[in-house]
Amino acid sequence: MPADLNWAIGGEAGDGIDSTGKIFAQALSRAGRHVFTSKDFASRIRGGYTAYKIRTSVDQVESVVDRLDILIALTERTIDENMDELHEGSVIIYDGERTTMQDVEIPDGMVGLDVPLKSLAEDAGGAIMRNIVALGAACEVTNFPIENLDESLDKRFKDKGQAIVENNKEAARLGQEYVAEEFDHDFDYDVETTDNDYVLLNGNEALGMGAIAAGCRFYSGYPITPATSIMEYLTGRLDSYGGKVVQAEDELAAINMALGAARAGARAMTATSGAGIDLMTETFGLVAQSETPLVITDVQRSGPSTGMPTKQEQGDLNMALYGGHGEVPRFVVAPTSISECFWKTIEAFNLAEKYQTPVFLVSDLAMSVSEQTFPPEVFDMDEVEIDRGKVVDEDSISEWQNEKEQFQPHFPAADGVSPRTFPGTDGGAHMTTGLEHDELGRRTEDTDVRIEQVDKRQQKVETAREAEEWDYREYGDTDADTLVISWGSNEGAMREALGFLDEKDIDVRFISVPYIFPRPDLSEEIEAADDVIVVECNSTGQFADLLEHDTLTRLKRVNKYNGVRFKADELAAEIEDKLAEPSEVEAE
C-alpha cells in the first residue's frame, strides 16, 4: 500500500467539481489525515475541463506527484486528460449510463467502476447529488469511514436545511453500498484515520488571515484571478475588526484608495495579479515617494498581458523588483509555502510601517489555490508581533517640528526613517507629494535637497538590510556538492524531490529563499557547491539572473512555464538530468 493516496474528481466547469473535492478534502482532514490539494481549471464559468486533486497521507504532504490512484470521471475527457498519471491498479469511477460515457474503455490493468451515479442520486432526492454518490463510492474504495464524510456534508449544506443534508448523506451511502455490493475487489487503497485535528486552507486564505492578524483594517481591490479570493476572504471578516473591504472600480482606484487609507493611519493592503499590477504601477512610485506604508500583493499567473489567467507562473519577479519609473526603494517578499503566506504577510505589514515603503508581497497561483492541512498551532497567534515604526503623537510631535512649529514628515534621519503622524494629530498638518520635496513635504527642485531626500529613502533599505534577518530555509544535506535554490511555491515539490533523489543516491542541499529584495547573500553556499541549479516557474530564470548578478557565477536552471506547477517526481528527474550536463564555465 502506498504511503500516500492520489485522488481526483474531474468534469466540466459547473459540474460542482470544486465543492465536491473540497467536501472530501475536509472529510480527510477531519479524519486526521494530511491533505494537499491542487486544481486544474480553465478561464470559463461553465464547460471546459476542470479537476480537483487531493493527495493525502498520514504524514505532511505539500506537493503533487505524477500519479493518480482514484479518479472520479464525470466526463470521458477527464480520463483522457489524466491518462499520463493513471497507472496499473488505478480505480476509475464513472457513470456508464451517461450518454456520453457509454463507450468509455478502461485501459488494461486499471479498475473501472461503472456506478449509476445519476440514478442513485435521483433515488436519494436529485440528480444534482451524483458527485456525492461518487464520493460515497470513493469511501468504499478507500475503506474510509463514511461518518467522516457526513460531517463534511453537514458543514457544507447546513445552510440549505436539514433535508438537503440528509439527502446528501443518503446519496453518499447509496454510492458506498453500490460499490460494496456490485464489485468484489480488494482495492488496496485503504486510508488510515488518526486522532489529529488539522485545519485545511489555501495560500490566499492564509494570506488574508495573516492580514487580519497583522491588524490590516483596509483592503481595496478589483476582481482578478487568482487574487480575488483574498478579497472574498477579507469581506465580512475585516468588518468585525472595524475595518473595511472596498471593491474599487479598477486597479488604479484600488491602490489609490489603499494609499489614502494608509495615509490616514490604517494598515492597508491591495492585491491583484500581474495584469493589475501593471495598472497599479502608476501609483506605486507615489507610494514610495510619499513614504507611505503599503502592502501590495501580486498573486502571479501566466503572463504577459492576459496570458493564461488560470495557470501557474512566476514571471513577475522582475516587475516587482524594477517596476515603476525612477529609482524606487521597496521590499519584495515572497512566501515559499502556504503557512508562510500567513507569516510573511504579517512581516510585510511590519516592514511597510517600520520603513514607510511599499512592500511587494509576491505569491503565485499554485500556492493561492492549493489547500494544505496544518496543525492549528502553526498559526499561533500569540507569536504575532506588530511594529508600527516611528509614529508620532500629540505628546511627542514638538520634537519633530521646526522652529516655526511645522511638522517635518521627511526629516532626513540618519537611518532614513522619518517620523510619521496620522491626520487628525494636532500640530501635524503637512503636505505629502509625489514631487520631490523638502523635509516639510513641500515641492523642491533644489539640487542639494534632492540628493538628501533620495539618499534618505535609499538609506531605509540599507538600514533594513542590517536590522532585519533576510534569511532562508534549508533542507537536505548541507554538505552536498549539489545545491538547488528556489523561490515561491516550488519549495514543497522540491522538498519532496529530495526524497526521490536520495533514492538514487543523489545528495542535494536545498535552499528556499523567501526574500527577493533585499535577499540573503548566498555567495558562500554557491561557491561551496559543484553544481548549482535554480528552480523556478518562468522561462528565463529571473531569480537565477539575480543570483548570478550577486555572485558572478554561472548557474544551471530548471524552468517550467507550461502553466502547470512543478510535481515532486518530475522535478527530481529534471534535476538528475541537469546534473548530467557539464557545468558551465565560471565567469572570469
Add this chain to the structure above:
Amino acid sequence: MSSDIRFTDFKTDKQPTWCPGCGDFGTMNGMMKALANTGNDPDNTFVVAGIGCSGKIGTYMRSYALHGVHGRALPVGIGTKLANPELEVMVAGGDGDGYSIGAGHFIHAVRRNVDMTYVVMDNRIYGLTKGQASPTSREDFETSTSPDGPKQPPVNPLALALAAGGTFIAQSFSSDSQRHTEIVKEAIEHDGFGFVNVYSPCVTFNDVDTYDYFRDTIVDLSETDHDPTDYDDAKSAILDADKEYQGVIYQDEGSVPFDEREGLSEPMHDIPDGAPEDAMDLVREFY
C-alpha cells in the same frame, strides 16, 4: 478643533505660482473659508489633489494633504475618509484631472456617495501644459492641439453626476467669492458626496470662457424659483445648454453617506500590539 479658527489658518507661507488673475485663487480662498466656517481646522482636514494647476492646491493650503498622480485624487480621498471618518476630506481637481483621465473615478465616487467634498476648478482648458483642449472645451474652441476646435461636444459634468446618482450637485463661479464660499460650505455640510463644479477662468490660455463671459451670462439659481430638491428641476437646469448656472442644482435630502451606511465612524489607526484576542477563531474556521 478650535472655534476661533480663521480661514487664513489654512494658508501656508508658500506663494502660489498660479498666473496673476487665475481663477484658482478665488476657488481656493472660498474652500478655505468654507472649511473654517464649518468649524474645521488644518489638523483635522485632509486635502487631496491630482496634477495640473489644481493639483498645486495642497502646497498652498495648510492641512494634512496629498498631492497625487493625475486623475486619481478621488480614490485617495475615499480611502482616507473611510479609514478615518472623523476627518474632513476635501478633494480638488481640474477639468482634465476630473473629467478626462479621472472620469471613471468621478462617476464611481459620485455613486459611492462617501461623505466628502469634491471641488473641480473648471477652466475649460489645459493650463499647466500650456493650452490644449480639455474635456469641457467648447466644440469649436481653437487650441494648439485642436486648431479647428475639438469637434466633439464638451463633457457635461453635472449631467454625469446626476446620471450616476449624485446626491449633491452644485456649480459656482470663483470670482463671486461670497456665493462660491456659501456653495462649498453647503457641499461640506451635505451628508454624502458634495460635488461643486467651479468656473475658474484661465487668464492665459482661454480667451473665450473669461471672467467677463461668466459675469455676463451666469444665472444664480437662488434668485429663480429653482427647487434643488426637485429632480426634474435639476435635470432641466443641467441639460439647459444655453445658460451658465451657479448655485445648488440638486440635493437629495434623503442621502445617507456610504460610510454611515457601512457603519464606519471610528478611525482605523488604532490596532492591538499583537493579533486580535479572538484570532485563533480565524484558524478554527478552517477545521
